[in-house]
Amino acid sequence: MSGIVCAVRGGPASKSTIDRSIELAKESGLALYFIYVVNLDFLEYAIHSTVQTISQQMENMGEFILLAAQATANSKGIKAQTFVRHGNVPKEISRLCHEIQANYLVLGRPNIQREDSLFTEKRLAEFIQGVEEQTGATVVLPEPGES
Amino acid sequence: MNKPVRFWGLAMVLMLTASLLLLPRRASQAQAPTTGWLVTGFILDRQGTAVQGAQVNLMGEGDQEPLAQAVSQADGWFTLVLSKAPASDLSVTIVREHFEEILLHLDEATLATLRSSGSVVLNEITLLRRINLSFWIAALIFASMLMLIAVGKLHNTLAALLGATTIFAVSYLGRPLSPDLYIFDFAGALRFVDWNVIFLIMGMMIVIATVERTGIFQWLAFSAYKLSGGRIWLLMPILMIITGVASAFLDNVTTMLLMTPITVQIALAMGINPLVLLMPEVLASNVAGISTLVGTPTNILIGSYGKISFNNFLTNLTPGVLLAMLGLTLYVEYIYRKALHPQQEEGIANLLLESLAERARITEPAHLKKAGVVGAFMLVLFITGEHLHLLPAVTALMGATALLVWIRPDIEEMIEAVDWTTLVFFITLFIVVGAVQEVGLISFIADGIGMLIGENLLLAILAVTWLSALLSTVIANIPFTAAMLPVIGYLTVTVPGAQSKVLFYCLSIGSAMGGNGSLIGASANMVTAGIAERAGYPITYAHFMKKGLPALFITVGLASLWLIVRFTILTNGGA
Numbered sequence: 001m002s003g004i005v006c007a008v009r010g011g012p013a014s015k016s017t018i019d020r021s022i023e024l025a026k027e028s029g030l031a032l033y034f035i036y037v038v039n040l041d042f043l044e045y046a047i048h049s050t051v052q053t054i055s056q057q058m059e060n061m062g063e064f065i066l067l068a069a070q071a072t073a074n075s076k077g078i079k080a081q082t083f084v085r086h087g088n089v090p091k092e093i094s095r096l097c098h099e100i101q102a103n104y105l106v107l108g109r110p111n112i113q114r115e116d117s118l119f120t121e122k123r124l125a126e127f128i129q130g131v132e133e134q135t136g137a138t139v140v141l142p143e144p145g146e147s
Numbered sequence: 148m149n150k151p152v153r154f155w156g157l158a159m160v161l162m163l164t165a166s167l168l169l170l171p172r173r174a175s176q177a178q179a180p181t182t183g184w185l186v187t188g189f190i191l192d193r194q195g196t197a198v199q200g201a202q203v204n205l206m207g208e209g210d211q212e213p214l215a216q217a218v219s220q221a222d223g224w225f226t227l228v229l230s231k232a233p234a235s236d237l238s239v240t241i242v243r244e245h246f247e248e249i250l251l252h253l254d255e256a257t258l259a260t261l262r263s264s265g266s267v268v269l270n271e272i273t274l275l276r277r278i279n280l281s282f283w284i285a286a287l288i289f290a291s292m293l294m295l296i297a298v299g300k301l302h303n304t305l306a307a308l309l310g311a312t313t314i315f316a317v318s319y320l321g322r323p324l325s326p327d328l329y330i331f332d333f334a335g336a337l338r339f340v341d342w343n344v345i346f347l348i349m350g351m352m353i354v355i356a357t358v359e360r361t362g363i364f365q366w367l368a369f370s371a372y373k374l375s376g377g378r379i380w381l382l383m384p385i386l387m388i389i390t391g392v393a394s395a396f397l398d399n400v401t402t403m404l405l406m407t408p409i410t411v412q413i414a415l416a417m418g419i420n421p422l423v424l425l426m427p428e429v430l431a432s433n434v435a436g437i438s439t440l441v442g443t444p445t446n447i448l449i450g451s452y453g454k455i456s457f458n459n460f461l462t463n464l465t466p467g468v469l470l471a472m473l474g475l476t477l478y479v480e481y482i483y484r485k486a487l488h489p490q491q492e493e494g495i496a497n498l499l500l501e502s503l504a505e506r507a508r509i510t511e512p513a514h515l516k517k518a519g520v521v522g523a524f525m526l527v528l529f530i531t532g533e534h535l536h537l538l539p540a541v542t543a544l545m546g547a548t549a550l551l552v553w554i555r556p557d558i559e560e561m562i563e564a565v566d567w568t569t570l571v572f573f574i575t576l577f578i579v580v581g582a583v584q585e586v587g588l589i590s591f592i593a594d595g596i597g598m599l600i601g602e603n604l605l606l607a608i609l610a611v612t613w614l615s616a617l618l619s620t621v622i623a624n625i626p627f628t629a630a631m632l633p634v635i636g637y638l639t640v641t642v643p644g645a646q647s648k649v650l651f652y653c654l655s656i657g658s659a660m661g662g663n664g665s666l667i668g669a670s671a672n673m674v675t676a677g678i679a680e681r682a683g684y685p686i687t688y689a690h691f692m693k694k695g696l697p698a699l700f701i702t703v704g705l706a707s708l709w710l711i712v713r714f715t716i717l718t719n720g721g722a
Contacts, residue, residue, distance in 0.1 A: 009681070009682075010683030011682060011685075012683070013683055042677025042680070052560075053404075057404075058408055058681065061408040061411055064411075065415065065683070068415055
């Protein structure tokens with residue numbers, strides 16, 4: 001197996017990531033895989049116990065976000081598969097890259113200015129290095145607006 | 148333990164608790180003995196609150212040992228029993244931690260009454276507060292707890308638990324070093340825990356857990372989309388109404404946790420920014436949640452402390468909430484007027500909407516029907532409970548038990564659905580707030596506010612509402628409300644016209660609608676932002692404040708206007 005993994009978070013920031021992955025799939029002829037990771041860390045300090053129910057709702061939302069990405073790819077002649085995973089975002093992305101022996105990982109450029117961002121500059125560099133070393137995939141980070 | 152045993156065990160515990168709460172309460176006043184000479188009295192503090200646990204000694208002239216001893220009860224009354232005829236000179240000493248010691252000489256007239264009739268009732272005895280080291284320590288612990296919760300460095304429950312434990316540690320370990328370090332003992336602390344609140348919240352948690360798994364929210368949200376015909380200006384208020392009604396019966400956090408993912412999907416299908424729908428929803432949740440007694444934890448606290456029934460909330464607060472919702476709807480329609488046009492490509496939109504229709508179904512129709520029947524029964528009991536002397540906690544426990552027995556859900560899941568962390572939070576919060584009450588901090592705050600407000604009801608309404616609203620934008624509203632309750636209780640007694648309990652409604656409005664002023668103002672805001680961020684639409688602090696702060700001024704303004712009309716112009720009404 002081989003292909004392109006595109007990590008989708010949703011929102012306007014994901015547009016350039018999705019477009020770039022579709023373009024890459026067209027150029028290389030490789031299969032395209034979209035992944036969304038359900039991460040419920042924000043519920044850590046919330047007073048609530050029904051994480052299981054919410055997890056299902058978040059999974060539905062992730063599937064929906066990927067469905068939109070899949071439809072976009074479809075409209076451009078590219079068939080794409082979707083994966084919704086639960087847990088730590090970098091680990092799950094890395095795991096999928098490993099599973100499908102990805103050639104490329106297209107990643108949205110995280111907004112590291114935000115306090116709650118999963119990535120700092122250093123952690124992003126470490127993640128890219130880790131993915132490239134462990135899976136052999138080339139990490140592509142499209143600039144916002146780039147396609 | 149196997150599942151049936153655990154199931155029936157939980158059901159039994161709930162029913163037993165409901166039964167215990169239903170038992171008529173024994174009068175707290177001590178039964179007066181029938182022999183000997185009786186000296187009775189009533190001890191209160193400067194705010195008129197009964198003082199429990201005061202040591203009262205009756206001393207004869209020159210005596211080293213007291214002639215009689217008593218301890219004041221929960222209602223402040225004490226009874227001294229004198230076994231021999233009263234001497235010519237008697238005095239009463241009253242000793243109580245955190246109060247100045249008092250010495251009262253019984254005058255001739257009082258002694259004459261005692262001798263002639265065998266008993267005498269003393270005038271009300273007011274104890275004055277004494278500030279010592281424990282006052283400052285309790286105040287520091289309380290402020291630290293609020294700070295820890297506000298900055299989010301510790302889980303709310305952990306912050307409150309830390310506060311309660313520190314209070315006990317200071318009281319028990321510090322007392323041998325200095326009596327001034329004593330705040331209260333374990334039994335004294337438990338007196339401040341409001342078990343009605345704990346069991347009402349617990350019962351509602353089980354009810355909510357049953358309802359939230361039925362898919363009703365997803366179905367309602369998609370039905371709203373269909374009803375609006377894709378017109379965003381119409382969809383927005385429909386979703387606000389759904390969220391508002393749900394928030395009035397369930398807690399706001401649960402409502403937003405369930406509404407946000409489906410709302411994001413509807414918005415994405417329509418090709419609009421989800422925040423156009425999410426912001427009005429969360430603002431509506433914070434506003435409409437206070438329509439009923441069970442809509443917010445703050446209302447549960449207020450209702451229990453102020454003895455305000457489900458009906459009182461409906462009749463005195465709901466019209467104000469409706470007015471505020473109207474203002475809020477006009478406001479969000481105005482601020483989002485440029486974002487009301489769908490932008491999704493038709494092909495993709497149709498595909499997404501088909502998928503949405505598939506997902507937005509009732510997943511457990513049989514459970515939903517049963518939950519609906521039990522919910523309707525609970526509503527009837529909440530409304531009629533006042534006349535049946537039925538505590539809301541009992542209704543919630545009966546509803547929870549009925550659902551458990553009728554639906555027979557997985558008992559493990561139901562036990563997990565009870566958020567024990569929240570219950571521990573409330574118990575420990577009551578202890579910390581009880582500590583500052585015990586040492587007199589709340590009394591000083593009440594005195595201060597009372598002096599500022601004077602006897603002006605209008606000023607009191609405005610001050611309590613707006614002070615609560617503005618403070619709730621930065622302070623967690625549950626501990627704030629819990630701390631304010633004795634203050635409001637004092638003002639209710641001292642401000643002419645406030646006996647209608649209007650100031651409790653002011654606190655309810657302020658503490659809930661104030662949550663709209665900032666992202667950290669309410670837990671519902673935080674979970675909405677968390678989900679929106681995971682859909683790629685972050686809600687920043689600045690964004691929330693820009694949209695939420697004007698909403699706060701509009702809704703609090705309109706709701707307080709209603710209270711002024713209701714309780715000052717349409718007089719002769721009340722709780």
